[in-house]
Amino acid sequence: MVRRSFLLLLLSLILQVDAANSRRPTRSAPVSYTDLGAWAKANGYRTSQERDSKELNLTNRASRLIFRAQAQRMSLDGLDVRLTAPVRQVGNSFLIASRDVETLLNPILNPPRRTARNPIRxxxxxxxxxxxxxxxxxxxxxxxxxxxxxxxxxxxxxxxxxxxxxxxxxxxxxxxxxxxxxxxxxxxxxxxxxxxxxxxxxxxxxxxxxxxxxxxxxxxxxxxxxxxxxxxxxxxxxxxxxxxxxxxxxxxxxxxxxxxxxxxxxxxxxxxxxxxxxxxxxxxxxxxxxxxxxxxxxxxxxxxxxxxxxxxxxxxxxxxxxxxxx
Ligand SMILES: [Zn+2]
Missing domain, CATH: 3.40.630.40 (Zn-dependent exopeptidases)
Known part of the structure; x- marks a missing residue:
């Protein structure tokens, strides 16, 4: 397990793509990316590429996620969900802004928990x-x-x-x-x-x-x-x-x-x-x-x-x- 997480860490470091050079100058920080194939594997999703490989489908027993190359819109169990940056396709790889992994995919697929003393009232x-x-x-x-x-x-x-x-x-x-x-x-x-x-x-x-x-x-x-x-x-x-x-x-x-x-x-x-x-x-x-x-x-x-x-x-x-x- 240690070796696997080390490899994933290494992979995610390698895949941190700086998109700033391909954009007009802006005030915003450079976008770093995560490889969706690696993320899928680490999180137990099967992957398949559809529609002339322009679409990446991730499926497991609970959900189906569909990403399209260059699209800022993804489908999460049929729902229209907007990412903060378009998905990039580099060769056979699909790259998603790491910010969208951290602030969208991870929390939705594994929601935070409140303490029992602090219920929603x-x-x-x-x-x-x-x-x-x-x-x-x-x-x-x-x-x-x-x-x-x-x-x-x-x-x-x-x-x-x-x-x-x-x-x-x-x-x-x-x-x-x-x-x-x-x-x-x-x-x-x-x-x-x-x-x-x-x-x-x-x-x-x-x-x-x-x-x-x-x-x-x-x-x-x-x-x-x-x-x-x-x-x-x-x-x-x-x-x-x-x-x-x-x-x-x-x-x-x-x-x-x-x-x-x-x-x-x-x-x-x-x-x-x-x-x-x-x-x-x-x-x-x-x-x-x-x-x-x-x-x-x-x-x-x-x-x-x-x-x-x-x-x-x-x-x-x-x-x-x-x-x-x-
Ligand atoms: Zn209004």
Whole structure:
């Protein structure tokens, strides 16, 4: 075993490829890479290359991971998951940013565990926008109204599931983005869930639909919606990188399985609220107000109830994962 881990260490050192030379100069740190074949072997996955060897499939009894050459999007048990950098193909090898191994694959496939003395009890729900800030406006529909309705629905369902719930806003009032994480911390919330609905402007708007679930981008990495490599520093919320991605993954999977919303991806962003969190948290974009089918489920109580049910299911499965015994 010692010799095997030494070889793996050696291999991973050899495979630390500095990508900075092939990029435009940026503020971000060089990207180091891990060989996916070696990672698969060390973690008990079978590998196969498909589609003219442009696709690497990793399978074991529990999961199926699909990576594509030059793609920043991977498939994890059928779910659309966005990496912080594209997978590189060098000869027959597939290389993944080591940061994505550390802050995405490893925590999702082997979630962190909480101590039994520290269970998940209190959930803070942050209904997006409010007061002078209507959020996205689509005709007579204002996003702030529907985030609050969804928040109250989610509150009822979480209480029904045995949680204590803090509504960061429960009226149509403006609350500064900096104050929202502070209120959650003051209430000793264990998790933070921010609720939003999307809008897409410009040509093709009626084709863009689906749910996106965000957690905080790791330090030094680009966010999913960035153009180019923007790097980015470390924030208080980065203390919870592992829990953030596990919570986001469980909630996103539950939304894709439990609602008619198409899968727009598990994504990364440095939204102000997420950067300042003192507990794990996510931001849910529960569909596009600019899309006819999404809008119907946003504006109707049945649609919001299904979405709230799915978010509750996601929180419950996160809780089961992190509170599991060995
Ligand atoms: Zn919003």
């Amino acid at each position: 209190t959930i803070a729900i942050s209904a997006g926008h409010g007061g002078k800030d209507p959020g996205h406006v689509e005709g007579r529909h204002q996003e702030k109204r529907y985030t609050l309705l969804l928040a109250r629905n989610l509150q009822r369902q979480l209480i029904g599931a045995g949680f204590k719930v803090i509504l960061i806003r429960d009226v149509d009032a403006f609350i500064d983005l900096d104050d929202r994480p502070a209120r959650a911390a003051k209430s000793k919330a264990d998790l933070f869930v921010s609720l939003h609905f999307n809008g897409f402007e410009g040509p093709g708007a009626r084709q863009v639909s689906g749910a996106e679930t965000y957690c905080l981008t790791p330090a030094g990495a680009s966010s999913t919606n960035d153009t180019g490599n923007n790097g980015g520093g470390s924030y208080p919320g980065n203390r919870f990188n592992s829990d953030n991605i596990v919570l986001a993954h469980e909630i996103h999977r539950a939304i894709v399985e439990g609602t008619p919303l198409p899968d727009r991806g598990l994504r990364r962003a440095r939204f102000r609220e997420l950067t300042l969190l003192k507990m794990p948290g996510v931001l849910v974009e529960g569909g596009y107000m600019t899309h006819p089918t999404d809008a119907a489920s946003i504006y109707l109580v049945e649609g919001r109830t299904r979405l709230a049910r799915a978010i509750t299911d996601g929180i419950l499965s996160y809780k089961r994962l992190v509170e599991r015994k060995r």
